[in-house]
Amino acid sequence: MTNVETRYAIDPETARKLDTQGLRDHFHASGLFVEGEINLVYTHYDRLILGGAVPGSGELVLDHVKEAGTPSLLDRRELGVLNIGDTGTVTVAGKSHEIARGDVLYVGMGSGPVTFSGPGRFYVLSAPAHRTCPTKLIRAQDARRVELGSAETSNERVILQFLHPEVAESCQLLMGYTQFAQGSVWNTMPAHLHDRRMEAYLYFELGPDQRVFHIMGKPEETRHLVMANEDAVISPPWSIHCGAGTGAYTFCWAMAGDNVDFTDMDMVAMEDLR
Numbered sequence: 375m376t377n378v379e380t381r382y383a384i385d386p387e388t389a390r391k392l393d394t395q396g397l398r399d400h401f402h403a404s405g406l407f408v409e410g411e412i413n414l415v416y417t418h419y420d421r422l423i424l425g426g427a428v429p430g431s432g433e434l435v436l437d438h439v440k441e442a443g444t445p446s447l448l449d450r451r452e453l454g455v456l457n458i459g460d461t462g463t464v465t466v467a468g469k470s471h472e473i474a475r476g477d478v479l480y481v482g483m484g485s486g487p488v489t490f491s492g493p494g495r496f497y498v499l500s501a502p503a504h505r506t507c508p509t510k511l512i513r514a515q516d517a518r519r520v521e522l523g524s525a526e527t528s529n530e531r532v533i534l535q536f537l538h539p540e541v542a543e544s545c546q547l548l549m550g551y552t553q554f555a556q557g558s559v560w561n562t563m564p565a566h567l568h569d570r571r572m573e574a575y576l577y578f579e580l581g582p583d584q585r586v587f588h589i590m591g592k593p594e595e596t597r598h599l600v601m602a603n604e605d606a607v608i609s610p611p612w613s614i615h616c617g618a619g620t621g622a623y624t625f626c627w628a629m630a631g632d633n634v635d636f637t638d639m640d641m642v643a644m645e646d647l648r
């Protein structure tokens with residue numbers, strides 16, 4: 375079963391007038407990971423699709439998605455898959471890939487239906503593509519590592535880059551996840567903007583009684599969204615995206631838009647935040 379929810383893009387002036395539920399309706403997504411289901415959110419920000427596939431004891435096939443307007447989803451799109459569960463299998467074009475927790479599979483445009491099986495919990499991300507790049511499994515140990523932050527500012531962390539020009543070629547998708555040193559809770563602080571690219575975050579490995587306070591909005595007009603384990607947030611191109619956890623967590627970031635330049639960021643000065 376594949377369920378799809380559409381989220382339309384809204385401008386910052388509209389967003390600043392929203393109450394808590396309004397913000398959640400537009401930017402927050404929960405319940406993506408349900409056994410026996412593929413649950414997708416189709417956002418009109420750069421037409422990124424994000425979602426979860428949890429096959430359990432059966433098999434799930436990602437194929438026709440009406441919202442994409444093509445017979446098969448990947449006819450005009452590329453796909454990234456991160457496994458946040460136990461080792462599972464993703465089969466593409468007759469080839470099965472064993473994906474361990476923390477590995478990422480890139481699937482190129484035109485690959486046809488994608489089949490999920492085994493005890494994995496698969497986070498899927500798809501963006502429109504204009505050419506085929508090779509399907510590639512990237513193990514966690516082969517990701518590009520960027521160490522940032524410090525214990526003094528509670529933001530010591532390592533960014534693991536999987537869909538990045540130096541690791542695996544893609545058309546639009548950039549993707550990876552960020553892990554924290556023990557005791558560090560702040561992600562993406564100091565904050566930044568990149569109006570040329572939207573971003574989506576999935577928070578995971580968060581305890582059931584813990585939450586991440588995800589901060590969004592224009593730097594001079596911030597709001598927060600309270601995120602539980604396996605909740606996702608859509609970050610519009612005009613918004614900062616950062617957060618602090620009440621406990622340990624990991625988050626997957628993914629971007630689509632004008633370029634695949636991870637360092638294309640406009641830093642926001644602390645004194646400009648409101």
Ligand SMILES: O=C(O)C(=O)C[C@H](O)C(=O)CO
Binds near residue numbers: 636
């Ligand atoms: O911890 C961080 O900082 C990040 O992971 C930043 C995101 O990857 C990002 O916002 C990239 O634009």
Ligand SMILES: [Zn+2]
Binds near residue numbers: 566567568573615
């Ligand atoms: Zn960013």
